[in-house]
Amino acid sequence: MNKKVLMIMLIAAAQSLAQKFEGLALTPPMGWNTWNNFACNVDEALIRGAADAMVASGMRDAGYRYIVIDDCWHGTRDSLGFIHPDPVRFPSGMKALADYIHLKGLKFGIYSDAGWKTCGGRPGSRGHEYQDAMQYAAWEVDYLKYDWCNTEGLNAEGAYMTMREALRAAGRPIVFSLCEWGNNKPWLWAKDIGHLWRTTGDIAALFDGFVDHGTWKSWGVLMILDMQEGLRVYAGPDHWNDPDMMEVGNGMTESEDRAHFSMWCMLAAPLMAGNDLAKMTEKTRRILTNREVIAVDQDPLGIQGFKQHVRDSVETWFKPLSSGEWAVCFLNRSKKEAAISWDWAANPVSDDHSGRSIRFDAEKFKLWDLWTGKKAATTKKPFRTKIASHDVRMLRLTPEK
Numbered sequence: 243m244n245k246k247v248l249m250i251m252l253i254a255a256a257q258s259l260a261q262k263f264e265g266l267a268l269t270p271p272m273g274w275n276t277w278n279n280f281a282c283n284v285d286e287a288l289i290r291g292a293a294d295a296m297v298a299s300g301m302r303d304a305g306y307r308y309i310v311i312d313d314c315w316h317g318t319r320d321s322l323g324f325i326h327p328d329p330v331r332f333p334s335g336m337k338a339l340a341d342y343i344h345l346k347g348l349k350f351g352i353y354s355d356a357g358w359k360t361c362g363g364r365p366g367s368r369g370h371e372y373q374d375a376m377q378y379a380a381w382e383v384d385y386l387k388y389d390w391c392n393t394e395g396l397n398a399e400g401a402y403m404t405m406r407e408a409l410r411a412a413g414r415p416i417v418f419s420l421c422e423w424g425n426n427k428p429w430l431w432a433k434d435i436g437h438l439w440r441t442t443g444d445i446a447a448l449f450d451g452f453v454d455h456g457t458w459k460s461w462g463v464l465m466i467l468d469m470q471e472g473l474r475v476y477a478g479p480d481h482w483n484d485p486d487m488m489e490v491g492n493g494m495t496e497s498e499d500r501a502h503f504s505m506w507c508m509l510a511a512p513l514m515a516g517n518d519l520a521k522m523t524e525k526t527r528r529i530l531t532n533r534e535v536i537a538v539d540q541d542p543l544g545i546q547g548f549k550q551h552v553r554d555s556v557e558t559w560f561k562p563l564s565s566g567e568w569a570v571c572f573l574n575r576s577k578k579e580a581a582i583s584w585d586w587a588a589n590p591v592s593d594d595h596s597g598r599s600i601r602f603d604a605e606k607f608k609l610w611d612l613w614t615g616k617k618a619a620t621t622k623k624p625f626r627t628k629i630a631s632h633d634v635r636m637l638r639l640t641p642e643k
């Protein structure tokens with residue numbers, strides 16, 4: 243082989259190492275994560291029960307795949323530095339748990355941290371990135387959420403790149419979820435590093451307002467939504483803005499859960515349920531498995547929606563969908579019911595980011611109400627309806643020939 247060919251091969255090999263596993267998240271990842279409801283109370287029975295419930299509830303068939311164990315699954319590192327799960331909480335080991343999850347047609351996710359310790363004080367991956375990636379691959383992990391606690395002095399882009407390269411070297415395709423809270427604007431640099439990146443600090447199970455924990459705050463649904471301003475241009479297939487895992491079923495009202503879920507779908511957000519799947523109510527189950535609404539999130543174009551209009555406390559959001567369709571969501575942020583009359587013809591839409599526009603005076607669309615499942619007239623007449631406090635009306639617009 244001549245030198246030139248060898249050089250080209252070496253460069254190609256180095257480049258393929260320096261890339262994330264592509265194509266693992268062409269639509270926003272869907273699954274379940276332990277943190278929002280269980281925090282550090284995780285063990286293998288809980289995880290197996292969640293996998294069972296994901297299947298029995300119809301969530302798997304609606305598209306949910308990943309069962310992710312967040313913080314606190316860890317035991318200690320052995321004398322060689324390899325991490326092991328907590329032997330009391332996970333006596334059968336992670337490979338057995340992965341097998342259980344895989345046999346159900348689901349995928350297995352795990353959590354670590356770029357720093358010395360996780361947020362929950364368990365061993366972090368700092369200095370053990372390649373070893374941890376090898377261990378996860380051996381356990382047949384499919385998804386890694388990688389947190390940002392205890393990283394003082396580290397460069398975020400570099401730290402996440404190191405783990406990307408470690409995963410790549412370990413050889414198993416693993417979705418890489420960056421959890422850096424938006425501190426270093428990951429939307430500017432993480433596209434080739436991970437498949438999704440958190441844009442904010444932690445969500446809380448409340449609709450409006452925030453929770454003050456003293457040294458940090460967690461944010462209600464509306465505050466997280468407002469923090470997404472300006473970020474939609476950075477997201478797309480295989481690289482998503484992540485406004486955090488869902489709080490559906492964790493104590494908000496049914497309206498609030500519906501609005502939260504709808505808005506996450508308008509944002510093309512990863513849909514990671516965060517409730518107790520084994521004990522969820524039928525109302526929660528129906529929200530999480532509404533296929534029409536999920537289809538808006540999972541639309542193959544992967545274009546994040548945008549706020550088109552605000553009047554009083556009602557926001558009107560649009561999301562371009564494939565085949566010339568659109569999703570529209572009216573969000574009532576107020577504590578009171580709102581009556582709306584939306585005159586399509588008077589409100590043309592033009593979206594620079596997607597290059598899509600609608601002139602309702604020249605085009606006609608059928609309207610489908612995605613929460614009632616009914617046809618709701620066409621765009622030839624103003625759309626008049628009442629929206630309960632903290633609720634939505636969500637429509638799919640289908641061009642009428």
Ligand code: GLA
Nearest residue numbers: 277312313361362389421444
């Ligand atoms: C951080 C993350 C959360 C969760 C906890 C675990 O706060 O943002 O999503 O992973 O750590 O300790």
